[in-house]
Amino acid sequence: KPERDVLMQDFYVVESIFFPSEGSNLTPAHHFQDFRFKTYAPVAFRYFRELFGIRPDDYLYSLCNEPLIELSNPGASGSLFYVTSDDEFIIKTVMHKEAEFLQKLLPGYYMNLNQNPRTLLPKFYGLYCVQSGGKNIRVVVMNNVLPRVVKMHLKFDLKGSTYKRRASKKEKEKTLPTYKDLDFIQDMPEGLLLDADTFSALVKTLQRDCLVLESFKIMDYSLLLGVHNIDQQERERQAEGA
Amino acid sequence: KPERDVLMQDFYVVESIFFPSEGSNLTPAHHFQDFRFKTYAPVAFRYFRELFGIRPDDYLYSLCNEPLIELSNPGASGSLFYVTSDDEFIIKTVMHKEAEFLQKLLPGYYMNLNQNPRTLLPKFYGLYCVQSGGKNIRVVVMNNVLPRVVKMHLKFDLKGSTYKRRASKKEKEKTLPTYKDLDFIQDMPEGLLLDADTFSALVKTLQRDCLVLESFKIMDYSLLLGVHNIDQQERERQAEGA
DSSP: OOOOOGGGGGOOOOOEEOOOOOOOOOSSOOSOOOOOHHHHHSSHHHHHHHHHHHHHHHHHHHHHHHHHEEOOOOOOSSOOOOOOOOSOOOEEEOOOHHHHHHHHHHHHHHHHHHHTOOOOOOEEEEEEEEEEETTTEEEEEEOOSOOTSSSEEEEEOOOSTTTTOOOOOHHHHHSHHHEEHHHHHHOTTTTTOHHHHHHHHHHHHHHHHHHHHHHOOOOOOEEEEEEEEHHHHOOOOHHOOO | OOOOOOOOGGGEEEEEEOOOOOOSSOOOOSSSOOOEEEEESSSHHHHHHTTTTOOHHHHHHHSSSOOEEEOOOSSSSSOOOEOOTTEEEEEEOHHHHHHHHHHHHHHHHHHHHHHTTOOOSSSEEEEEEEEEEOOOOOEEEOOOOOOTTSSSEEEEEESOTTOOOOOOOHTTTTTSSSSEEEHHHHHHHTTOOOOHHHHHHHHHHHHHHHHHHTTTTTOOOEEEEEEHHHHHHHHHHHHHHH
16 A cells, blocks of 8 residues: 555544455455454554554564463453563453544544654554454554563552552562552652653653543543662672572 | 643634623723634644744734735635735635634644645634624635745646636736636746756645645645746846846
8 A cells, every 4th residue: 555644534444354264356265254354544553553663564473473472451441451472562352432432532642642752651553353253352452561671670550549549469469560559659658769851751741641631531541650670680680690 | 821732622622702892801992893703723723833933922913913905806715815914924704614614624734734744735824703793704814825025927826627727818917917727838838847856845745735635525726836937036136226
């Protein structure tokens, strides 16, 4: 397909391709049930992926070359989470309503990316639906916020609320628990030390991100904070060497 | 007002201020009839003006400091055209439907500005409505495509059509007529000579602009072409000096 500018209409397009198991002029034969593959807003997402520096062949390779790895579900939304075996992308199943909502947000999402390129909101790379045997499976492909390459020593899910915001006992038994606001207050009473420029840039970005979320009337969001402790990493490295 | 990012909703806002002739807490007294001043999408247009490098105080000064100059109407649309006395801005009256249409196009207009900054489409700086005595006057403020600073020796309105595309006899009697496609073919049989880079950049820009117009389902548009002849300018300068 030739490169061209994204138009307003592109956000509302759904591309639909039928894959009969016996193959067709356009699609290869396969060993699954007949299925239909729908791509939401293909031109818009291609533009987003390009903005994020994701090359088309890398994207396809990451998603399709190795089986996805299922993650234990950290949220209460009923979604399933997968990570690509190369650790690059998170794939999340979404409900019909959620997919519809996300698609409706795309023009505003575009505007935020354009004006606020440092945004810390999720990077959405694609939205798809597989229809087979009367069932629909919708998935959204996102960036992996905390990939393995940088080891995190602490993880917090912060909402800015103190109501019931403590990690469960079960969560705390994990190798790397996701702590919450009350844990943060208790365990990091001095907070995080950032240099002045980083701090003000971060606050500015978070404020702009919050404005966008507010404009979308989204209120159930949190800040996922990973702490990579350089001293601890150094000690671990030395212990390994010893 | 504090600077902030433009949100999707901003395109649909209409700010309305009532100016009673006796004045109010918010508005000065004046010698006109009571009127209401409506500003369409104020935050979005402020963002556009900033993109175009128009400073808020310059904008107000150009529009309000001296009376506007009415132009003889070149189109058949029934619109009145004005130019600010400093030659910076064109003000055009628009019908209700046209204003509504323009407002609906703003998100797509935003996207084009963002992706195609060299766009040659009109620069829209503001859309307003004055309500007084049961009447509505809607105006759009635009860039002056051919300001006096650069003298044009020839002017063409090109549609890419040859059907009835010749300037009228009346038009040709003007000091600087606006010629049309058939005049161009006849008077400039060799076309315009542009260097290769300028040509390809121009064609690319026009193609992208046309794609946007097409996506807006606008088909009645033309290319306003001004020719500043450097040799002729030089001869004129020498003649003046003589």
